[in-house]
Amino acid sequence: MGRQIKTHIRLMIINILILSPSVYAVASQALLGCDDRCGDLQIPYPFGTREGCYLNKNFLITCNTTHFDPPRPFLRTGNIQVTNISISGELQILHFGAKDCYPKNNSLDARRTSATLNLSTFTVSSTKNKFTVIGCDTYAFLSGQIEGQSYRTACVALCDNITTVRDGACSGNGCCQLDIPSGLKGLRYRVRSFDNHTDVFSFNPCGYAFVTEEDKFHFSAAYIRNFPQRQVPVVLDWGISNTTCSTANNKSNCICGPNSMMVNVLPDGSEYRCGCLDGFEGNPYLPRGCQDIDECRDERLNDCKFECVNTKGNYTCNCPEGFKGDGRRGGEGCTRSSKSFVQVIIGVSVGFTVLVIGSTWLYLGYRKWKLIKLKEKFFEENGGLMLQRHLSQWKSSTDTVTIFTQEELDKATNKYDESAVIGKGGYGTVYKGILPDGSVVAIKKSKLVDQSQTSQFINEVIVLSQINHRNVVKLLGCCLETQVPLLVYEFVTNGTLFDHIHDTTKHVPLSWKARLRIALETAGVISYLHSSASTPIIHRDIKTTNILLDDNYNAKVSDFGASKLVPLDQTQLSTMVQGTLGYLDPEYLLTSELTEKSDVYSFGIVLLELITGKKAVSFEGPEAERNLAMYVLCAMKEDRLGEVVEKGMAREGEFEQIKDVGKVARKCLRISGEERPSMKEVVMELEGLRVMAEHEWVDEENLVADGASNIFVVSGSTNVVDDSMKVQVLPLIHDGR
Ligand SMILES: *[C@@H]1O[C@H](CO)[C@@H](O)[C@H](O)[C@H]1NC(C)=O
Ligand SMILES: *[C@@H]1O[C@H](CO)[C@@H](O)[C@H](O)[C@H]1NC(C)=O
Ligand SMILES: *[C@@H]1O[C@H](CO)[C@@H](O)[C@H](O)[C@H]1NC(C)=O
Ligand SMILES: *[C@@H]1O[C@H](CO)[C@@H](O)[C@H](O)[C@H]1NC(C)=O
Ligand SMILES: *[C@@H]1O[C@H](CO)[C@@H](O)[C@H](O)[C@H]1NC(C)=O
Ligand SMILES: *[C@@H]1O[C@H](CO)[C@@H](O)[C@H](O)[C@H]1NC(C)=O
Ligand SMILES: *[C@@H]1O[C@H](CO)[C@@H](O)[C@H](O)[C@H]1NC(C)=O
Numbered sequence: 001m002g003r004q005i006k007t008h009i010r011l012m013i014i015n016i017l018i019l020s021p022s023v024y025a026v027a028s029q030a031l032l033g034c035d036d037r038c039g040d041l042q043i044p045y046p047f048g049t050r051e052g053c054y055l056n057k058n059f060l061i062t063c064n065t066t067h068f069d070p071p072r073p074f075l076r077t078g079n080i081q082v083t084n085i086s087i088s089g090e091l092q093i094l095h096f097g098a099k100d101c102y103p104k105n106n107s108l109d110a111r112r113t114s115a116t117l118n119l120s121t122f123t124v125s126s127t128k129n130k131f132t133v134i135g136c137d138t139y140a141f142l143s144g145q146i147e148g149q150s151y152r153t154a155c156v157a158l159c160d161n162i163t164t165v166r167d168g169a170c171s172g173n174g175c176c177q178l179d180i181p182s183g184l185k186g187l188r189y190r191v192r193s194f195d196n197h198t199d200v201f202s203f204n205p206c207g208y209a210f211v212t213e214e215d216k217f218h219f220s221a222a223y224i225r226n227f228p229q230r231q232v233p234v235v236l237d238w239g240i241s242n243t244t245c246s247t248a249n250n251k252s253n254c255i256c257g258p259n260s261m262m263v264n265v266l267p268d269g270s271e272y273r274c275g276c277l278d279g280f281e282g283n284p285y286l287p288r289g290c291q292d293i294d295e296c297r298d299e300r301l302n303d304c305k306f307e308c309v310n311t312k313g314n315y316t317c318n319c320p321e322g323f324k325g326d327g328r329r330g331g332e333g334c335t336r337s338s339k340s341f342v343q344v345i346i347g348v349s350v351g352f353t354v355l356v357i358g359s360t361w362l363y364l365g366y367r368k369w370k371l372i373k374l375k376e377k378f379f380e381e382n383g384g385l386m387l388q389r390h391l392s393q394w395k396s397s398t399d400t401v402t403i404f405t406q407e408e409l410d411k412a413t414n415k416y417d418e419s420a421v422i423g424k425g426g427y428g429t430v431y432k433g434i435l436p437d438g439s440v441v442a443i444k445k446s447k448l449v450d451q452s453q454t455s456q457f458i459n460e461v462i463v464l465s466q467i468n469h470r471n472v473v474k475l476l477g478c479c480l481e482t483q484v485p486l487l488v489y490e491f492v493t494n495g496t497l498f499d500h501i502h503d504t505t506k507h508v509p510l511s512w513k514a515r516l517r518i519a520l521e522t523a524g525v526i527s528y529l530h531s532s533a534s535t536p537i538i539h540r541d542i543k544t545t546n547i548l549l550d551d552n553y554n555a556k557v558s559d560f561g562a563s564k565l566v567p568l569d570q571t572q573l574s575t576m577v578q579g580t581l582g583y584l585d586p587e588y589l590l591t592s593e594l595t596e597k598s599d600v601y602s603f604g605i606v607l608l609e610l611i612t613g614k615k616a617v618s619f620e621g622p623e624a625e626r627n628l629a630m631y632v633l634c635a636m637k638e639d640r641l642g643e644v645v646e647k648g649m650a651r652e653g654e655f656e657q658i659k660d661v662g663k664v665a666r667k668c669l670r671i672s673g674e675e676r677p678s679m680k681e682v683v684m685e686l687e688g689l690r691v692m693a694e695h696e697w698v699d700e701e702n703l704v705a706d707g708a709s710n711i712f713v714v715s716g717s718t719n720v721v722d723d724s725m726k727v728q729v730l731p732l733i734h735d736g737r
């Protein structure tokens with residue numbers, strides 16, 4: 001049992017030693033100054049050829065140079081030739097076998113040789129050798145010692161006829177083989193026959209027995225007749241007995257050099273070997289020990305794919321810059337620096353963020369592009385191109401009209417907040433706005449999106465861009481990139497003349513003097529439009545709601561949406577009838593032929609309103625009073641103008657002047673346009689009246705009436721004349737063209 005374990009351990013140890021081959025022959029395996037060769041044999045320390053070169057006498061190799069060429073090495077002083085010494089602990093020798101020969105049939109004199117291998121310090125290798133017996137009438141004994149105990153075994157080889165013996169088969173017929181037990185020392189074998197080879201003498205006169213290296217022996221049937229070899233190779237295991245290395249625990253006495261380890265050959269530690277550590281090579285028994293193997297020198301020794309770096313006892317593989325991995329063939333190899341999980345996450349999220357930002361940017365860009373396209377579309381729809389064309393024709397005026405952006409006006413009106421509304425009507429809404437430079441403006445926003453409305457806006461822009469008059473509401477600019485066009489005017493602070501005349505709850509009644517001045521200023525504007533402007537303009541919608549007042553009660557005529565530019569070679573235009581009920585020229589209504597005199601008619605109505613304080617058209621009160629023109633003209637005919645003049649307005653002595661203004665109004669309201677005076681004449685007449693009055697009463701200007709507001713009759717309705725009262729009548733009579 002114990003033997004088996006020991007055998008097992010020895011096998012293991014041998015395997016370890018064999019598996020660590022010294023690939024590179026190191027310069028010398030012998031001690032310094034010692035021969036390390038004898039003939040073909042390399043002699044490593046602890047073996048040596050002379051005193052001081054071997055560890056002890058057991059390791060003496062006698063190199064016989066005198067009798068042999070090449071020289072022949074012998075173990076110790078004996079005749080055992082050594083053929084190989086391996087540092088891993090094996091020793092190959094040539095050794096004689098034993099034989100038992102019969103010179104003739106039935107010879108009683110057998111010629112026998114026995115063989116002894118008396119080497120107590122070396123062990124017969126149990127793995128490499130076999131005990132072999134050859135013969136057909138033969139048995140042989142093998143004896144020796146294992147750990148001091150005597151050991152014996154025997155093997156029998158028989159055969160009746162050589163024809164039955166097979167080459168290579170050693171299973172008892174002509175040849176017998178047995179395993180060698182481990183730890184066997186001190187060999188001795190003897191050969192005998194059962195019948196003195198009597199029956200087999202003809203083909204088998206001898207029997208043979210020997211221990212030999214298994215791999216080097218190949219049985220042949222011919223060996224039955226004659227086995228030619230005198231000596232056979234035997235493998236011995238060698239080790240160092242514990243005389244120089246006391247215990248396994250204290251290795252300081254071991255001869256094993258640096259970078260080596262001690263391996264017990266026998267478990268009790270009485271015999272050991274030295275072995276180089278992994279990654280080292282050389283002779284571990286030498287004082288300098290084992291040397292580092294430069295694995296990078298030979299690519300068979302390393303498995304680096306790219307760069308190999310030798311280290312003491314090992315090597316490392318490096319990967320090129322930017323690569324990671326163990327860099328080994330059959331290992332991870334080298335891969336492109338893979339990011340850590342966190343790096344991957346960061347990478348992914350950065351990528352994702354970039355993607356999101358990118359697509360958002362693209363989306364916003366697309367939205368902006370769409371918005372710009374939309375604005376361009378609106379600009380076109382709103383007549384922007386037409387306007388640009390017109391504006392470029394009157395280059396001098398272009399700098400007075402600014403084209404605002406949507407954003408500017410959004411900001412100015414606080415996004416068209418309800419609180420910014422200063423007026424509402426059929427046309428749309430007017431907002432009060434404050435531009436970034438702090439100037440206050442009125443912004444008119446169209447209600448309808450229909451094309452005719454749009455062209456009115458453009459018309460107004462074009463007309464106003466050519467007018468520069470202190471009594472005309474100044475157009476500052478426009479914005480055409482919105483769905484509905486926006487017009488930007490100077491902000492006129494005091495509301496409409498209509499409100500001042502009719503809305504007495506909000507305003508103190510105007511004095512006659514103020515009224516006359518307003519009338520004169522309005523007439524001046526209309527006259528200017530008709531004659532002085534570069535192209536004659538017919539306002540077409542003169543009414544009190546379109547006359548605004550500033551803080552000083554100066555008139556500002558507004559709303560040129562319906563105005564017409566009259567080409568110079570034409571004095572009248574055939575158009576769709578348009579105007580406000582009550583102010584509309586009846587002739588124009590009938591003929592739809594527009595002339596400057598239509599404005600004269602409308603102005604006549606304004607004069608009547610100023611005189612009477614009544615609305616142009618009223619749906620209340622007695623039938624006779626509903627149409628202001630008819631009502632006042634009737635009264636004047638009957639010479640009772642005094643009854644219709646607004647109570648409390650006029651001061652003493654002013655009535656004559658009112659009467660004269662009434663006369664001017666009457667002229668303006670003549671049915672036939674041709675009979676009406678031109679606006680220039682109206683201005684002159686009014687101017688004359690005013691100058692006369694100033695001569696008569698040198699007085700400080702008093703803008704509001706003296707009388708208390710409750711003196712005069714107030715119309716119940718404070719309704720602003722709405723655009724619903726605007727009428728559009730298709731021309732009934734064509735002018736024949
Ligand atoms: C060499 O071998 C021969 C024959 O075996 C022997 O006679 C001789 O003494 C040997 N010489 C030495 C130096 O061992
Ligand atoms: C000696 O033995 C070793 C291993 O046992 C072997 O590798 C080597 O080839 C042998 N040398 C000769 C000359 O037989
Ligand atoms: C040897 O002798 C025996 C008897 O002694 C005889 O039977 C046998 O045939 C002989 N063999 C030869 C080869 O002479
Ligand atoms: C073989 O020879 C021996 C003498 O060496 C003799 O004693 C013996 O009887 C012989 N055996 C036979 C079977 O001849
Ligand atoms: C074998 O060695 C022993 C002692 O180790 C010795 O007594 C004996 O005579 C030797 N035998 C031979 C044949 O050398
Ligand atoms: C051996 O066998 C062969 C044929 O098988 C035969 O001729 C021969 O006589 C045999 N020899 C002996 C000794 O029996
Ligand atoms: C090993 O041996 C040395 C010398 O023989 C001795 O000095 C040392 O104490 C020993 N160490 C151990 C652990 O036995």
Ligand SMILES: *[C@@H]1O[C@H](CO)[C@@H](O)[C@H](O)[C@H]1NC(C)=O
Nearest residue numbers: 241242243246247268269270
């Ligand atoms: C070493 O060998 C000697 C005999 O040579 C023996 O007495 C001793 O016990 C051995 N030591 C060990 C530790 O086996």
Ligand SMILES: *[C@@H]1O[C@H](CO)[C@@H](O)[C@H](O)[C@H]1NC(C)=O
Nearest residue numbers: 277278279313314315316317
């Ligand atoms: C050499 O290093 C590799 C890893 O680089 C390791 O796997 C191996 O066990 C090492 N060999 C020795 C003998 O240390």
